[in-house]
Every structure is written in structure tokens, then in C-alpha cells.
Amino acid sequence: MPTRNDRLAQLLLVVVFFGGWQLATTVGWLDTFFFPKPSDIAIQIADWIVSPDFYKHLFTTLSETVLGYVIGTGLGVGGGIWLGLSPRAAFVLDPFIKTLNAIPRVVLAPLFVLWLGLGIWSKVALAVTLVFFITFFNVVQGVREVNPAVLANARILGASRKELLRHVYIPAAASWILSSLRTSVGFAVVGAVIGEYLGASAGLGYLISQAQGNFNPTGVFAGILILAAFVLLIDVVLDFVEKRLITWRPKVEQARAT
Amino acid sequence: MLNPRSRVELEPVPVAPPQTKVAIEGLKMAFGDYVAVRDVNLRVGDGEFLAIVGPTGCGKSTILNAIAGLLEPSGGSVSIGGDPVAGVQRRIGYLFQQEALMPWKTALENVEIGLTFRKVPVDDRRAQARAWLAKVGLRGMEGRYPHELSGGQRKRVQMAQALITRPEVILMDEPFSALDIHTRHLMQSELLALWQEDRRAVVMITHDLEEAISLADRVCVLSAGPESSVVGDFKVTLDRPRDVAEIKLEPEFTELYRDIWSTLKREVEKSHAYAK
Ligand SMILES: Nc1ncnc2c1ncn2[C@@H]1O[C@H](COP(=O)(O)OP(=O)(O)OP(=O)(O)O)[C@@H](O)[C@H]1O
Ligand SMILES: [Mg+2]
Numbered sequence A: 001m002p003t004r005n006d007r008l009a010q011l012l013l014v015v016v017f018f019g020g021w022q023l024a025t026t027v028g029w030l031d032t033f034f035f036p037k038p039s040d041i042a043i044q045i046a047d048w049i050v051s052p053d054f055y056k057h058l059f060t061t062l063s064e065t066v067l068g069y070v071i072g073t074g075l076g077v078g079g080g081i082w083l084g085l086s087p088r089a090a091f092v093l094d095p096f097i098k099t100l101n102a103i104p105r106v107v108l109a110p111l112f113v114l115w116l117g118l119g120i121w122s123k124v125a126l127a128v129t130l131v132f133f134i135t136f137f138n139v140v141q142g143v144r145e146v147n148p149a150v151l152a153n154a155r156i157l158g159a160s161r162k163e164l165l166r167h168v169y170i171p172a173a174a175s176w177i178l179s180s181l182r183t184s185v186g187f188a189v190v191g192a193v194i195g196e197y198l199g200a201s202a203g204l205g206y207l208i209s210q211a212q213g214n215f216n217p218t219g220v221f222a223g224i225l226i227l228a229a230f231v232l233l234i235d236v237v238l239d240f241v242e243k244r245l246i247t248w249r250p251k252v253e254q255a256r257a258t
Numbered sequence B: 001m002l003n004p005r006s007r008v009e010l011e012p013v014p015v016a017p018p019q020t021k022v023a024i025e026g027l028k029m030a031f032g033d034y035v036a037v038r039d040v041n042l043r044v045g046d047g048e049f050l051a052i053v054g055p056t057g058c059g060k061s062t063i064l065n066a067i068a069g070l071l072e073p074s075g076g077s078v079s080i081g082g083d084p085v086a087g088v089q090r091r092i093g094y095l096f097q098q099e100a101l102m103p104w105k106t107a108l109e110n111v112e113i114g115l116t117f118r119k120v121p122v123d124d125r126r127a128q129a130r131a132w133l134a135k136v137g138l139r140g141m142e143g144r145y146p147h148e149l150s151g152g153q154r155k156r157v158q159m160a161q162a163l164i165t166r167p168e169v170i171l172m173d174e175p176f177s178a179l180d181i182h183t184r185h186l187m188q189s190e191l192l193a194l195w196q197e198d199r200r201a202v203v204m205i206t207h208d209l210e211e212a213i214s215l216a217d218r219v220c221v222l223s224a225g226p227e228s229s230v231v232g233d234f235k236v237t238l239d240r241p242r243d244v245a246e247i248k249l250e251p252e253f254t255e256l257y258r259d260i261w262s263t264l265k266r267e268v269e270k271s272h273a274y275a276k
Helices: A004-027 A038-050 A052-085 A087-102 A105-116 A120-144 A148-156 A161-198 A204-213 A217-245 A252-257 B006-010 B060-068 B107-117 B122-135 B151-163 B181-197 B209-215 B251-275
Strands: B020-031 B034-045 B049-053 B075-080 B092-095 B169-173 B201-205 B218-222 B230-235
Touching: A004 A038, A038 A217, A052 A087, A052 A120, A052 A161, A052 A204, A052 A217, A087 A120, A105 A120, A105 A161, A120 A161, A148 A161, A148 B092, A161 A204, A161 A217, A161 B107, A204 A217, B020 B060, B020 B201, B034 B060, B034 B075, B034 B201, B034 B218, B034 B230, B049 B209, B060 B075, B060 B092, B060 B169, B060 B201, B092 B151, B107 B122, B107 B151, B122 B151, B151 B181, B181 B209, B209 B218, B209 B251, B218 B251, B230 B251
Parallel strands: B049 B201, B049 B218, B092 B169, B169 B201
Antiparallel strands: B020 B034, B020 B075, B218 B230
């Protein structure tokens, strides 16, 4: 845990960074066209926060992120468990999965807009393609690395296939699944925002792209900061969930000591 | 005094040989081209405690896995209670050499899991699991996860977990070898007490010849691999119930030890020579 001094140091860093930035723009070392004043960014953020329109955008991005995340991880966990358990299918499908994963997802965005329109579903689809593979590969790994002694023991104790899945494979893969869930949140946001940026009528990505279209760098920076806060918030929620779900793992500090 | 008729009754009544529980016939186990064991013939009677000793890598665990149905024989047959072994056996209890508890379940949940799989109602299995934990000396540890228990405590949980389903045959693969000497002695006598209470067929693998003699009714010696087979079969006639700590002082124990060791030593030396 960070001590009070660590916290102070962190605060100091923030103050120095933004203070320095503010100073540099006021004195004229930085061109405010490329690097708007932090105070202006703050004003812009405040402006947005008080306008009800902003919440429409926030809600749009949030729904796209959540939908992309839930669908992507759901498919990833399901597919990962299935392929992890059947080496044959994994062997046959391997080259196709690798090929699909090799496609830069951004180039799919225009296709999704074409197929699914400018609404939220084209963004959800983009987020899904990003999230799916991260979860999928982690789950396959998690299922394959189940301790063989634990597995043999459960089988001898009488576990059926379904019970093995529930009592052995899924809990064993749980920490892999959770860690991939953490990573994929960021990707769900990326998918949603890029989708909006490339063609939409609402969302944080749309806000940023509009600000850019109006040559309003302050708006772009404000959008970026809000996005960062957005992802951090989701991360805090996941942190809480993870602590609740995996109670059986030794605490990190404890594990380091032993 | 005896009348003439009673002489008939005094004639030795033929004692029925204990019913065979595990029968291994002409067993061959191979991994690809490597033949680990071949021509292994072993019989374990109902309620008999058999110990298997042998040099490292000779195929002891492999034989146990064949009995458990975890590995398929390349030749010969294994049967339990007359039924040929095909697929993983649920009528046995297996105490693994490795840690085999589910780290995501508490001690209580680990012990009751065999009953969970057998669809025993939750109240009933909780009660049984608590009783078993108490039996292996872990009262009050029900809610701990394996990483919160010591090595010896984890072995006890594993023992309770394997025995709660009342298996017909108990397989143990060097169950105590990872424990310190005091804990090992303690657990040996606890095991003997449990077994004395409810005699089942036991097959125990061990590196420790003293352990084999003090616990078992019979000690089998496996030869050095590859193509290992049974080269010695010794009956242990020491009285029961036994005191694990004191039995080593008896002359009969020392004599048995010398006998078995002379066979085992030859195989151990062979395996060393082979390794070079
Ligand atoms: N999955 C496997 N693939 C190939 N060879 C194997 C496999 N499992 C075991 N063996 C080989 O079979 C032989 C017997 O192995 P086994 O584990 O039964 O030995 P062991 O007698 O239990 O040894 P230890 O006393 O060291 O536990 C060894 O030489 C080992 O290398
Ligand atoms: Mg072994």
C-alpha cells in the first residue's frame, strides 16, 4: 500500500506537471494552438460536465464499451474453454484464429459501419473483435495449465465432465480470465471510441472528432482526459470485483514473503 | 477332559484366504518405446495393507495409475473386486504424491467434494466433512484455504478427502515423503489408527523401507527399470495393532529389514549403474 508520503509525491508530480505546462503556455514557450492551457481544458471539461448533452455522449460510449466488453469476453471465455478442452478442435482452428487475430481491427471499422450502420452496434462490433482475442487466448492458456494432479484427483473423486468444468477448469482459469478482463476493458473503450471517431453521431469519440474538426485542441485534450478518467473508474470497479471473486489466492504481499 | 468326538472339532479349520480385492496380471506399461514395467503380477486381499518399494523411476507410480484407471495398460489386466479396470475408477481413494487439493476451495469444501459429486445432500456432507476433519486433527481449520495450511495439514486434508467416500481400495503414492520426520511418524500412526478402524485394501508406495515394514502386511520389491517387475514379496508378521515408534526396536523388525534391504539394495545399485 502507498504510504502518505507516496501519496504526497504523486500529488506533487501532478502539480509540477500541470503547473509547468500552465507556466510554459502562459510564458509562450508552448504554442497554445498545439498545447492548450490546462486552465482552458479544465474550463472546457467543466462546461461539458454541466451540460446535459455531455451525458448523452458519455452514456453512449459507456453502453458501447459495456456491450462490447460483455459480448467479447463472453465469447472469449466460451470459445477459450471449448478449445482449451478439445485439443483436436484447437489444432484444426489454430491457423484461422491466428489469421483473424493478425488483421488490424481498425480496418474493419468501415465494414462494420457498412453492415451495422452508424448507431452503437458498429462500435460494439469493433470492441468485440478487440476484446474477444485477449480473453480467448488467456482462457485457453488457463484451461491448459490446470494442475494435472488436481484434475486426476477430481476425476477419481467422481467428478463428471460438467462438474470438472465447474469445480476445476473454470476456477483454475479464473485468475487468467480476470487478468484478461482487466486488460480488455481498455480495449473495449478503444474499440468504442475509434468506432465513434470514424463515424457516429454521439459518444466521447464523436466529441473529440468534432473538436478536432473545429480546430479546437482544447476540446480534444478535454476529451482525452475524460476518457482516461472513464477507464480508471471502470478499473476501480473491476479491482473491487476481483477482490470479491478470488478470495482463495494468497495476497500479493504474503506470496512475496513466502 | 476331551472326549473322542471333540477331536474332530479341533482339526484345523481351513481359513478362507482373504478375498482378492485387486488383481494385477501380466501387467505391461509402456510410454512409446519405453517399457516401464512388464510381467507384473500382484494380488491385494480385501483388508490387506500392501507396501511397494523400489528404486526411483522403476514404475511404482505407473502401476498405481494403472490401478486407478488413469493410465491404460499396454498389456495384461487389472481388476478391482473382479471387475476389469476400464477408465478412471471412482471406487478407489488416491492419495497423490503431489499437492492435489483444489486451491480455490476451503479445507471443508475440499473434504466434502467427493460427496458433492455423489449428490449427497448438503447438510449431510457438511456434517461428514466436519467429522473427517476432526478425525485427522484439523478441527477449527474448516474455513482455511490450502495456502493457509502447512504441508502436513494439507496432507491431512488430502487424506480426509480421499477417505470420506469410503473407497474399496486406497492407493497412496509416497504420501508422507515430503513431511519432516516427526510429522511423518505422527501421520503414520494416525493412518494406522484410521485403517485399523475400518480395514480396506491399501496399496502404498514408499521410498522408506522402515515405513513399509511398520505399516504393511506385505512388502513387494520392484526391480530397477526399464522393464521392471516384482522381485521380492515379503510377509510382515508383526502383531497388530502396532506402535509405529516402538515396532522398530523388535528383533523381528530388524530381521525383516535386513532381508528386504538385501533385495532392494541390489535393485537400487542396478538403477544407479543404469543411470551412469
Ligand atoms: N508420461 C510419461 N512419458 C514417458 N515416460 C514416462 C512417463 N511417466 C513415467 N515415465 C517413465 O516411466 C518410468 C516409471 O515412472 P514412475 O513415475 O512410475 O516411477 P516411480 O517408480 O514412481 O519413481 P519415483 O519413485 O521417483 O516416484 C520412469 O522411467 C519415467 O521416466
Ligand atoms: Mg512416483
